[in-house]
Amino acid sequence: xxxxxxxxxxxxxxxxxxxxxxxxxxxxxxxxxxxxxxxxxxxxxxxxxxxxxxxxxxxxxxxxxxxxxxxxxxxxxxxxxxxxxxxxxxxxxxxxxxxxxxxxxxxxxxxxxxxxxxxxxxxxxxxxxxxxxxxxxxxxxxxxxxxxxxxxxxxxxxxxxxxxxxxxxxxxxxxxxxxxxxxxxxxxxxxxxxxxxxxxxxxxxxxxxxxxxxxxxxxxxxxxxxxxxxxxxxxxxxxxxxxxxxxxxxxxxxxxxxxxxxxxxxxxxxxxxxxxxxxxxxxxxxxxxxxxxxxxxxxxxxxxxxxxxxxxxx
Amino acid sequence: xxxxxxxxxxxxxxxxxxxxxxxxxxxxxxxxxxxxxxxxxxxxxxxxxxxxxxxxxxxxxxxxxxxxxxxxxxxxxxxxxxxxxxxxxxxxxxxxxxxxxxxxxxxxxxxxxxxxxxxxxxxxxxxxxxxxxxxxxxxxxxxxxxxxxxxxxxxxxxxxxxxxxxxxxxxxxxxxxxxxxxxxxxxxxxxxxxxxxxxxxxxxxxxxxxxxxxxxxxxxxxxxxxxxxxxxxxxxxxxxxxxxxxxxxxxxxxxxxxxxxxxxxxxxxxx
Numbered sequence: 001x002x003x004x005x006x007x008x009x010x011x012x013x014x015x016x017x018x019x020x021x022x023x024x025x026x027x028x029x030x031x032x033x034x035x036x037x038x039x040x041x042x043x044x045x046x047x048x049x050x051x052x053x054x055x056x057x058x059x060x061x062x063x064x065x066x067x068x069x070x071x072x073x074x075x076x077x078x079x080x081x082x083x084x085x086x087x088x089x090x091x092x093x094x095x096x097x098x099x100x101x102x103x104x105x106x107x108x109x110x111x112x113x114x115x116x117x118x119x120x121x122x123x124x125x126x127x128x129x130x131x132x133x134x135x136x137x138x139x140x141x142x143x144x145x146x147x148x149x150x151x152x153x154x155x156x157x158x159x160x161x162x163x164x165x166x167x168x169x170x171x172x173x174x175x176x177x178x179x180x181x182x183x184x185x186x187x188x189x190x191x192x193x194x195x196x197x198x199x200x201x202x203x204x205x206x207x208x209x210x211x212x213x214x215x216x217x218x219x220x221x222x223x224x225x226x227x228x229x230x231x232x233x234x235x236x237x238x239x240x241x242x243x244x245x246x247x248x249x250x251x252x253x254x255x256x257x258x259x260x261x262x263x264x265x266x267x268x269x270x271x272x273x274x275x276x277x278x279x280x281x282x283x284x285x286x287x288x289x290x291x292x293x294x295x296x297x298x299x300x301x302x303x304x305x306x307x308x309x310x311x312x313x314x
Numbered sequence: 315x316x317x318x319x320x321x322x323x324x325x326x327x328x329x330x331x332x333x334x335x336x337x338x339x340x341x342x343x344x345x346x347x348x349x350x351x352x353x354x355x356x357x358x359x360x361x362x363x364x365x366x367x368x369x370x371x372x373x374x375x376x377x378x379x380x381x382x383x384x385x386x387x388x389x390x391x392x393x394x395x396x397x398x399x400x401x402x403x404x405x406x407x408x409x410x411x412x413x414x415x416x417x418x419x420x421x422x423x424x425x426x427x428x429x430x431x432x433x434x435x436x437x438x439x440x441x442x443x444x445x446x447x448x449x450x451x452x453x454x455x456x457x458x459x460x461x462x463x464x465x466x467x468x469x470x471x472x473x474x475x476x477x478x479x480x481x482x483x484x485x486x487x488x489x490x491x492x493x494x495x496x497x498x499x500x501x502x503x504x505x506x507x508x509x510x511x512x513x514x515x516x517x518x519x520x521x522x523x524x525x526x527x528x529x530x531x532x533x534x535x536x537x538x539x540x541x542x543x544x545x546x547x548x549x550x551x552x553x554x555x556x557x558x559x560x561x562x563x564x565x566x567x568x569x570x571x572x573x574x575x576x577x578x579x580x581x582x583x584x585x
Contacts, residue, residue, distance in 0.1 A: 216406030216472070219366055220479055221396035221423030222430075229431055230419055234410040 090283035107284050113269065117288060120265035121296075123186045123255040128248045130187070131194025135160075136240065138195070139202030140228050146206055146214075148224055160203075164196025168254045172263035183264030190254050198247055205239040206232060241307050245300040252296050256289045318379025319343045320365070320483060320515060325374035327360050334360040336539035337374070342532075344482070347509045347516045349530030351523060353559050357539040358519040362485045365517070366400045367391055378482075396423035399476035403488035405468040409461030413452065413471050416460045417443040420478035439478070446474040450504055466497025473504055484508060486518040490525065502529050523555065 052058065059075040092106040107113070138156050140146050147153035171189035179185045214231030222230065259267025266285060273281035320342040327335040335357045342348055350358045363369045365376060367383065376383040378394075386394050399420070407416045421439045422430055429435075435443075447453045450470040455463060460471060469489060476484055486505060490498035506529055509516045520526045526533050527547040535543035535550070535558045543554050 212402065212404050212406040213408040215368065216402065216408070216475070217419055217422065219368055219395055219400040219402075219406070220420050220475060221392040221394075222419065223392065223422075223427075225427065226419075226422045226425075226430055229433075230408055230411065230415075230422070234408050237410075 086279075089279040090286075092280045092283060106280055109269070109281070113266065113285070113288060116259070116266045116269060117292060119183055120256045120259075120267075121252060121292070123183050123190060123258075123265050124248060124251040126187045127190035127194055127255065128244065128251050130191035131198050131247060131251075132240075132244050134163075134191070134195035135198030135200075135202050138199045139206055140232065142199060142203040143206035145209075145211060146228065146232065156199075157203075160196045160199040162196070163192050164200060166193070168193045168258055169261060172258040172261050176262045181262040181264075186255055186258050186263035186265055189258055189263055190251050193254070194247055194251055197250075198243060201243045202236070202240055205236045205243070209235045238307060242304050245304050249293070249297050249300055252293060253289075256292075318381075318482070320517075321375075321377040322365070323375045323377070325361075325364060325376060326372050327357075327364055327369065328372045333539050335364060335371075338536075338539075338541055340534065340541065340544070342515060342517065344515055345509070345513045346532055347506070347530050348518070348532045348534060349526035350517065350519045350534050350536060351521070351526050351558065352536035352542075354521075356536040358536055359487050360539075361536070362400065362487050362517065362519060365483075366395055366398050366485055368395075368400070392423050396420075396479045397481050398483040398485060399479045399481035400485040400487065401469065401472045401476050401489050403491045405465070405472045407460040407468055407471055407475075409459065411460060412457050413447065413460050413463070414440070414443055414456045416471055417447060417474045417478055420475040423479070442478050443474070446477040447471070449477070450474050464497070466493050466500060469493060469497070469501050470504065473501070473508075477508070481514065483515040483517065486516065488519050488521060491521055498525070505529070523550075 056075060060072050061075045061078055062070050063073045063078045065071055092102065094102045094106070138160055141148065141152045142156035142160055144153065147156070168189050171192050172185055175185035175188045179188070209232055211231075213235070214227040217227045217231045255265045255267075257265075257267045257270070259265040259269070260271050262268065266289060269285055270282065273279075273285065320340075322338050322340045324337040324339050325335055326333065326337055338357075338361060350361065352358050360369065364371050365383075367386065371384060374384075378397075381394070383394055408419070415433065418435050418439060421435060421442070425435075444453055444456060447456055450473055452467060452470050452474060455467065455471075460468060463471065484505065489505070490501050493501060502525060505516050505518060508514050518530070520530075527550070530547065533543070533545065533547055533550055534541055535554070537558050537560070542558050543550065
């Protein structure tokens with residue numbers, strides 16, 4: 001084989017003509033990329049403008065001015081000052097000389113709130129446990145690379161989708177109807193949503209594993225369950241623990257609001273405070289939830305990093 | 315069953331348009347050490363996977379004694395896989411499990427569902443596993459994670475796993491392709507001793523001709539899914555080799571270039 005024979009081949013594989021072919025193709029590719037970029041930007045801006053208009057962002061509303069007259073104003077600049085008003089209403093009166101008494105007045109229902117806070121955390125804990133069990137078991141048949149067949153994959157995926165697409169609050173409404181008011185409905189609601197969310201996250205972890213260990217187990221005469229237990233579970237365990245702790249943090253936030261529809265936890269107090277216009281109660285509740293979430297986030301993050309750290313060292 | 319031979323009858327496997335294994339007919343008596351050679355994509359791996367039923371044939375049959383392997387299902391199929399152990403180029407161990415548990419995976423075909431899910435093994439099985447590890451000089455590493463071992467050590471763990479299956483046949487898919495010469499020799503010696511002492515049939519895919527010549531009493535060469543040569547090392551002449559590897563244009567085909575063995579190569583030995 002000589003060099004001449006290679007140069008006459010089409011398309012040319014080397015020499016000046018090969019480079020000019022590259023330059024032509026490169027220019028065409030860049031042009032196509034620029035057009036696509038411009039089109040994408042235009043479509044995005046159009047959709048953004050339409051949704052803003054549909055969402056009343058450009059609405060003009062009548063407001064009362066300080067001198068008593070009425071005038072037309074854009075809704076956003078007109079509404080923002082009212083946010084300040086609302087926050088101001090929720091602020092408690094705290095004086096240095098009578099701080100203890102003022103705080104006691106601000107947190108006047110602390111005994112009830114403390115009990116409900118414990119209930120909130122217990123709902124989150126139980127719901128996370130149920131979600132982990134359900135999500136873990138379903139994540140394997142819901143992974144494209146592990147599902148024993150297409151039907152099982154389809155059914156498991158749809159189940160997880162329904163479980164996580166319906167918000168906790170809606171599940172809570174349904175379960176309050178079934179099991180009456182109380183934390184049981186809350187656990188079921190948050191747990192079911194967590195099953196869907198965790199099942200999805202776990203199955204994505206499963207889809208990234210190395211399949212060779214599973215093949216090794218299969219070649220030794222292992223069943224599908226053996227392949228999952230010995231080949232897949234050891235690989236995904238660190239990620240599963242990490243996602244579980246993250247989900248617990250999210251579930252503490254969810255379970256503090258579902259009480260609004262009667263499913264247990266602190267949420268019911270929000271409703272009471274709002275209907276009785278006890279604005280300072282709202283800020284007290286906010287402080288309680290905020291501190292709880294900060295503490296739990298901090299603790300679980302420490303724990304997660306510790307687990308990840310252990311992983312790296314081992 | 316004791317002296318059952320493995321028979322492949324016009325075994326074929328097609329992937330879409332490509333025929334990976336094309337009407338392969340072979341008879342391998344119990345206890346033979348057989349090497350399969352051929353260039354990449356010749357169908358060597360597919361052939362081994364067909365025998366172990368990791369993939370199903372498109373046509374043809376596999377028989378072991380009176381058993382029609384191609385018709386096996388469920389439990390019987392898993393027991394066939396146990397009888398016909400397989401080791402892989404990339405070892406296929408579970409990195410995050412310890413060596414002992416990796417070896418015990420070879421016992422899974424015997425375990426019930428609950429015992430296997432709980433990773434619950436009997437003392438006899440653990441004894442068997444540690445003896446297999448000891449045979450390959452790996453007993454001191456039994457409690458270490460498999461992922462922390464070197465490639466050669468991992469392959470020996472994989473052989474121990476295959477041994478505790480108490481198989482009749484040992485399939486090895488490029489077992490030394492990712493190993494350095496020293497470890498490659500240890501692995502090949504282990505396969506040789508298993509063949510000689512336990513009377514297991516060994517069917518090994520190799521990409522180095524000199525290894526095949528050194529260890530295999532019978533060499534099968536494949537090209538484009540077909541068996542092109544079936545005979546002893548002595549019968550494998552340069553002309554046959556050139557035909558198998560399609561090395562047109564290469565003036566000289568030097569086996570030493572692809573070699574992974576330590577000695578046995580005059581070309582590499584200083585004069």
